[in-house]
Amino acid sequence: MKALHEPLMATRKSQQSLDEPNVQGTERTLSLVGGGLLLAGGLRRGGILGLAQMALGALVTARGVTGRCKAKAALTPTPYESLLQEEYGWTNAEAIARTITIGKPRSEVYDFVRSIENLPLFMRRLERVQQMDATHYHWVAVGPQNRTVEWNAFIEEDLPQERIVWSTESTAYLQHKATLTFKDAPNGMGTELQVVLACEPPAGRVGYAAASLISQFSGRELNLDLRRLKQLLETGEITNNLMRTGMAERVPASQVSDVMPLEGEVISEPRTVAPRTDGTQAGGAY
Amino acid sequence: MRALTWQAPNVLQVETVPDPEIVNPRDVILRVTMSSVCGSDLHLLGGYVPAMKPGDIIGHEFMGEIVEVGSGITNFKKGDRVVTISIIGCGNCEHCQRSDFSCCDNSNPNPEATDLAYGQPCCGIIGYSHAFGGYAGSHATYIRVPFADVNLFKVPDGVTNEQAVFVSDAAPTGYFAADNADIQRGDTVAVWGCGGVGQMAIRIAYLMGAERVIAIDRFASRLELAEKKAGAITINYETTNVHEALLELTGGRGPDRCIDCVGMEAHGTELDYVYDKTKQMMHLHTERGTVLRQAIRACRKGGTVSVVGVYGGLLDKFPMGAIVNKALTVRSGQQPGQRYANKLFEHIQKGELDPSYLLTHPMSLEDSPRGYAMFKEKTEDCMRAVFMP
Numbered sequence: 001m002k003a004l005h006e007p008l009m010a011t012r013k014s015q016q017s018l019d020e021p022n023v024q025g026t027e028r029t030l031s032l033v034g035g036g037l038l039l040a041g042g043l044r045r046g047g048i049l050g051l052a053q054m055a056l057g058a059l060v061t062a063r064g065v066t067g068r069c070k071a072k073a074a075l076t077p078t079p080y081e082s083l084l085q086e087e088y089g090w091t092n093a094e095a096i097a098r099t100i101t102i103g104k105p106r107s108e109v110y111d112f113v114r115s116i117e118n119l120p121l122f123m124r125r126l127e128r129v130q131q132m133d134a135t136h137y138h139w140v141a142v143g144p145q146n147r148t149v150e151w152n153a154f155i156e157e158d159l160p161q162e163r164i165v166w167s168t169e170s171t172a173y174l175q176h177k178a179t180l181t182f183k184d185a186p187n188g189m190g191t192e193l194q195v196v197l198a199c200e201p202p203a204g205r206v207g208y209a210a211a212s213l214i215s216q217f218s219g220r221e222l223n224l225d226l227r228r229l230k231q232l233l234e235t236g237e238i239t240n241n242l243m244r245t246g247m248a249e250r251v252p253a254s255q256v257s258d259v260m261p262l263e264g265e266v267i268s269e270p271r272t273v274a275p276r277t278d279g280t281q282a283g284g285a286y
Numbered sequence: 287m288r289a290l291t292w293q294a295p296n297v298l299q300v301e302t303v304p305d306p307e308i309v310n311p312r313d314v315i316l317r318v319t320m321s322s323v324c325g326s327d328l329h330l331l332g333g334y335v336p337a338m339k340p341g342d343i344i345g346h347e348f349m350g351e352i353v354e355v356g357s358g359i360t361n362f363k364k365g366d367r368v369v370t371i372s373i374i375g376c377g378n379c380e381h382c383q384r385s386d387f388s389c390c391d392n393s394n395p396n397p398e399a400t401d402l403a404y405g406q407p408c409c410g411i412i413g414y415s416h417a418f419g420g421y422a423g424s425h426a427t428y429i430r431v432p433f434a435d436v437n438l439f440k441v442p443d444g445v446t447n448e449q450a451v452f453v454s455d456a457a458p459t460g461y462f463a464a465d466n467a468d469i470q471r472g473d474t475v476a477v478w479g480c481g482g483v484g485q486m487a488i489r490i491a492y493l494m495g496a497e498r499v500i501a502i503d504r505f506a507s508r509l510e511l512a513e514k515k516a517g518a519i520t521i522n523y524e525t526t527n528v529h530e531a532l533l534e535l536t537g538g539r540g541p542d543r544c545i546d547c548v549g550m551e552a553h554g555t556e557l558d559y560v561y562d563k564t565k566q567m568m569h570l571h572t573e574r575g576t577v578l579r580q581a582i583r584a585c586r587k588g589g590t591v592s593v594v595g596v597y598g599g600l601l602d603k604f605p606m607g608a609i610v611n612k613a614l615t616v617r618s619g620q621q622p623g624q625r626y627a628n629k630l631f632e633h634i635q636k637g638e639l640d641p642s643y644l645l646t647h648p649m650s651l652e653d654s655p656r657g658y659a660m661f662k663e664k665t666e667d668c669m670r671a672v673f674m675p
Contacts, residue, residue, distance in 0.1 A: 245307065
């Protein structure tokens with residue numbers, strides 16, 4: 001777990017790493033020669049197609065001249081992901097991290113999040129979590145296009161008030177781990193809760209690129225869920241703008257993305273899910 | 287119930303919509319008795335604030351009578367005459383605990399837009415676009431107020447509805463502006479904009495010890511009120527060079543404290559106004575900064591510029607050099623009215639402040655589109671149209 005103790009876990013690449021040369025040797029020579037050929041060809045061809053070819057040629061040449069490629073950088077794992085990869089013995093790792101400060105003591109935040117029945121209160125795409133044995137659980141969530149997504153996960157590590165690590169079975173199609181770390185916030189401001197979602201995408205770099213795209217959505221959804229957890233623990237209710245309890249939540253449909261598409265297996269047909277509004281969840285349970 | 291809804295830029299409509307009900311334990315339902323237009327609505331009306339959807343009920347400066355209380359409310363009861371602070375606080379997060387209610391972490395149910403634009407999610411505001419929570423506004427028969435235990439204030443005896451309604455937004459915004467300006471006894475304060483907020487800021491600047499307040503606007507009726515009701519020295523920027531006049535009035539030093547009560551839709555007569563307006567129309571930037579630039583340039587060295595006019599996005603040609611080289615302090619924010627409501631009621635009870643003169647046009651809710659048209663075009667000397675649903 002040493003990777004998770006690194007002080008800075010931000011998974012976004014620093015500008016510096018983007019600017020470092022990442023096209024070298026033969027690849028660089030090929031870029032220069034190929035780009036030049038494309039440029040010359042485009043010049044001879046003329047017209048709109050020629051212009052397009054010249055533009056592409058210019059881009060490839062620039063890649064060769066500067067020795068930098070933004071597209072390639074996007075496919076390269078971050079230092080943190082490389083560490084995770086080594087730590088977990090995975091061939092590939094894609095990770096997102098989100099942190100929130102909750103104005104409640106560490107014990108309270110830990111206890112609330114450790115109680116499985118509380119999770120669907122603030123994770124809006126999560127339908128239920130069923131306990132199978134002492135440490136194994138069956139998760140059911142609403143995935144993209146209202147499909148039900150289900151998976152099995154077990155608690156790999158549980159250090160009260162410090163860390164909870166959720167992990168899928170090693171046989172899962174998309175192996176993943178969710179690490180929750182609890183720390184005291186400075187000046188008695190409560191608890192800093194960090195969630196790291198890591199998965200092992202199949203199919204090498206292409207799979208990594210696809211997973212990064214998906215995790216942008218998951219990251220946003222995770223962020224919203226953490227905000228809702230904070231609202232629930234601090235104010236006793238989940239904030240909403242409904243005029244009536246029965247009304248659909250006034251959030252544009254485009255903002256509703258699925259919670260953890262990284263790790264799910266779609267096993268049932270699409271079905272309609274009644275809109276679960278904030279209001280109906282928040283009343284009694286807490 | 288009936289409600290005034292936004293349909294498209296500059297298109298408003300009164301329609302019948304379902305009544306609100308208690309959704310969360312800390313909610314209260316009010317029967318709205320008075321609901322005022324506000325200058326910041328003009329930004330929504332004109333389409334300058336994105337994230338408005340057809341059918342959104344607008345209005346955020348209001349008072350009413352409690353008709354229903356949620357199970358978590360113990361400090362209010364049915365029948366109470368209350369005013370609501372427009373900017374919602376939860377009362378529990380670290381910011382509310384520090385009494386920075388307008389920085390509340392929890393009151394915005396749609397935190398993503400402001401999170402992305404501003405770096406952290408901002409508070410919820412009643413009737414003020416989906417970026418600020420998508421709450422239904424107050425130009426309606428009834429309204430649901432969230433976290434009512436923190437955001438409602440009982441109107442004390444001896445304070446009329448006409449006075450109390452402005453404790454919702456205009457008066458605390460003026461108070462916050464003057465408070466942020468850090469006014470010292472004997473200071474000269476310049477206030478840009480003589481609408482409801484500007485009028486309050488002028489009066490409160492005097493209450494805080496200012497020796498002179500200079501008010502800047504272009505509408506004769508508003509300048510006259512600033513002079514007669516609030517006691518300001520006035521400058522009409524259409525006939526006078528503001529910078530020169532301010533220096534002349536302050537012995538060449540510049541005003542000690544400058545307050546911007548105008549915001550991103552600033553109007554001006556100088557070249558930079560034409561530049562701003564053109565760029566804004568081309569969607570190259572969102573703000574017009576004439577007033578802010580003027581305030582920063584006029585402010586005395588080491589002085590304070592306090593901004594309560596609404597800005598939403600990016601401003602071009604911002605005179606950072608003047609701020610640094612004159613050692614200016616710039617402070618701003620949405621009003622944390624929860625901090626000031628009771629203080630304001632005291633000032634009103636003692637006769638030191640009377641916001642009721644802002645109410646120039648009482649109207650029925652059915653007339654509200656006409657009220658907004660008058661308020662926008664400043665016809666019939668309209669300072670504030672207030673609807674009585």
